[in-house]
Amino acid sequence: MEASKEFNAYKRTIYKALKDKFLKTALERAVKAFRQNRDAALAAFPEVVEKRERLQEIKDKVIDNLEDYVGKAREALEKNHAHTYFAEDAERANEILKGIIGTGKMIVKAKSITSEELEFNKVMTAYGNTVYETDLGEFIVQLLDEKPMHILAPAVHVPRERVAKIFSEVAGREMPTDPKKLAMFAREFLRDKYFNADVGFSGANFITADTGTMFLVENEGNIRFVTNAPEIHVAVIGVEKLMPTLSDAMLGLEVLMRYAGYLTTSYVSMISGPAKTGDIEKVVVYGAHGPKELHVIFLDNGRMKAATDPVYRDMLRCLRCGACMYECPIYPLVSGHWGYRYMGGIGVAWTALVSGGLEKAAPLAYSCALCGRCKEICPAGIDSSKLIERLRKDLKKEGLVPEFIREMAEMVLEHGTPYPKEG
Amino acid sequence: METEEKLGVFFGCTTAGAPHLLKGLEDFLSKAKIDYVPMGKDLCCGVPLTLAGYHEEAAEYVKKVADKLISTGITKMVTSCPHCYMMFKNEYPEEFGIELPFKVLHFVEFADELLKEGKIKLRNRKDVRILYHDPCGIGRRGPGLYEEPRRVLESCVQVVEADRNRVLGTCCGGGGLLRASLPKLAVAAAKRKIQDDVLPKDADTIVTSCPFCTLNLADGAAEIADKEIKVFDLPQFLAEQMED
Structure with missing residues (x-):
């Protein structure tokens, strides 16, 4: 019964989203732009198609040996004078974060879907801190008090008219709908926050086991400020982001950028430890110009268990390039409404195994047409249809199947047809 | 001695339940003067069960379906439904260990053959x-x-x-x-x-x-x-x- 109630509530949300004209306009623009950009990036760097196969092998090696790689990366980071932690779940990660950050602090934050698993903003605000999202999309979503609707483009669902409206409220004056002017407002508003903040918070796209180097890929330049201006930099990184070596991460970087639709991004930050100098008599002093402290929390939260499953393990290859969502026949119709913290087809598996659990994943599991195009365009070759088919088996085992599915299955078993007889 | 070919056409519940689709397939078969054993008008292949995650329940069900199909003595089966096709061709042997003793074709393969042989x-x-x-x-x-x-x-x-x-x-x-x-x-x-x-x-x-x-x-x-x-x-x- 519970499963059906959840499903019906979800169905109402989806049907409401289908009627949302703003959402439709915004997503159509986004899908069109993404396809053009991605096609151009792949045409300019055709060798990336081969590189993605090598990347899949590397990713699989890491998934098979997650524990080892966490150990190696921690060792490397500690050697670099960073502090490292391992959090088995979101709750533990939040305890660690509270310990590092404390209360009454100002935090500037880079975009991180992993932080959504922790409900970082909510938890840190409740603990007496102030959090500023600095990625423009996340900043908009935070002001609107909504949830991110795409992993790369969190405000993909918000057309410029709505951005102007919310910025006008914050500015206390009428803002034009010109994207350039809106971006400049966010720039001015956030500028002093970086330098007054006590803590910069980020995720990472990759982290290497050999040198403990995290890669942060961006265009806006906000991550540079977030990870460089405050005295303390804290990063929460899902264990699946590990790469064996620096050169493996470079390969991953190339594949990620091109499949996300960029010839290159404006910035890639590589951070391996706190800032230091030895310029005065070779005495090492930490916090030369950048942060004095670097704290890296490796987050499990279901990933280690997923890694041991022959089907689910593939979801850990995800680079979060977002290509699958743009190419999905379903996602562009409803955006992140089809999702919990992770979205779209791949998000269904991440919801079930990492952030949300089977109950939250249950209503989402029947929105995929199982068409398999995501597998064709995924740089990591993830077959989300297979993940979802597997999940449906688990939902059946746990008694989380919505009523209409149960009825249909019973029709087949009893009458040899899924369709109710007429009359 | 070569066994004589006996063709089965598996309509599937979705085609059978949509009068225009059913008529279309039946018209095609009759205009092409094909002899066939009609099947699957009242018998679901079981794919809704596997799509719903009901694999345990499906095991017994598909065994019954397979027995019925095999009992007709067909040597070849055509279906116009990709779901039925993949179910018989892949899921029956791989998921349920049932080897069907006849060839399974999708309608596109069948029509392509007929055209090549000049039969339509x-x-x-x-x-x-x-x-x-x-x-x-x-x-x-x-x-x-x-x-x-x-x-x-x-x-x-x-x-x-x-x-x-x-x-x-x-x-x-x-x-x-x-x-x-x-x-x-x-x-x-x-x-x-x-x-x-x-x-x-x-x-x-x-x-x-x-x-x-x-x-x-x-x-x-x-x-x-x-x-x-x-x-x-x-x-x-x-x-x-x-x-x-």
Whole structure:
């Protein structure tokens, strides 16, 4: 019964989203732009198609040996004078974060879907801190008090008219709908926050086991400020982001950028430890110009268990390039409404195994047409249809199947047809 | 001594439940003068069970279906439904360990064979432009039956391609139980597909090879007010191109 109630509530949300004209306009623009950009990036760097196969092998090696790689990366980071932690779940990660950050602090934050698993903003605000999202999309979503609707483009669902409206409220004056002017407002508003903040918070796209180097890929330049201006930099990184070596991460970087639709991004930050100098008599002093402290929390939260499953393990290859969502026949119709913290087809598996659990994943599991195009365009070759088919088996085992599915299955078993007889 | 071929046609519940699709397939078979054992009009292949995760319950069910099919003594079975096709061809042996003692063909393979052997005659209507929609079930989620339907269609009409076709073709939204779980979402996907793929090509007819795609695309087409788009399942379309 519970499963059906959840499903019906979800169905109402989806049907409401289908009627949302703003959402439709915004997503159509986004899908069109993404396809053009991605096609151009792949045409300019055709060798990336081969590189993605090598990347899949590397990713699989890491998934098979997650524990080892966490150990190696921690060792490397500690050697670099960073502090490292391992959090088995979101709750533990939040305890660690509270310990590092404390209360009454100002935090500037880079975009991180992993932080959504922790409900970082909510938890840190409740603990007496102030959090500023600095990625423009996340900043908009935070002001609107909504949830991110795409992993790369969190405000993909918000057309410029709505951005102007919310910025006008914050500015206390009428803002034009010109994207350039809106971006400049966010720039001015956030500028002093970086330098007054006590803590910069980020995720990472990759982290290497050999040198403990995290890669942060961006265009806006906000991550540079977030990870460089405050005295303390804290990063929460899902264990699946590990790469064996620096050169493996470079390969991953190339594949990620091109499949996300960029010839290159404006910035890639590589951070391996706190800032230091030895310029005065070779005495090492930490916090030369950048942060004095670097704290890296490796987050499990279901990933280690997923890694041991022959089907689910593939979801850990995800680079979060977002290509699958743009190419999905379903996602562009409803955006992140089809999702919990992770979205779209791949998000269904991440919801079930990492952030949300089977109950939250249950209503989402029947929105995929199982068409398999995501597998064709995924740089990591993830077959989300297979993940979802597997999940449906688990939902059946746990008694989380919505009523209409149960009825249909019973029709087949009893009458040899899924369709109710007429009359 | 070679055993005589005995052909079964598995209609499947979706085709059997849609009078125009059923008539289309029956007309095709009768116009092509094919002898066959009709099956699967009242007997589901079991794919809704596996799509719903009911594999344990399905094991016993599919065994019964297989026994019934085998008892007819057919040597070859054709189905026009990609779901039934993949179920018999892949799931029965791989998931349930049932080896069917006959060959399973999708209708696109069957029609392609008939055409090659000169057993069907299609009217030449090269003034007719159709857009072919690749069903996922026999395409990227199946053995990639992309050229068979195109060969057949190109022999009688002009085939227009969507920008994204074959392995990258856009799904109509009709599969994976989506039409059962969120029908409006399924139809919205079909409508979007027609707007993106079909309207820019100035085509007004879609032909596909799946009863789910046919029904879902037709529902999507009905939501497009300013242009009438006709949608046909391949057997139904071919039956219309054949002399009586």
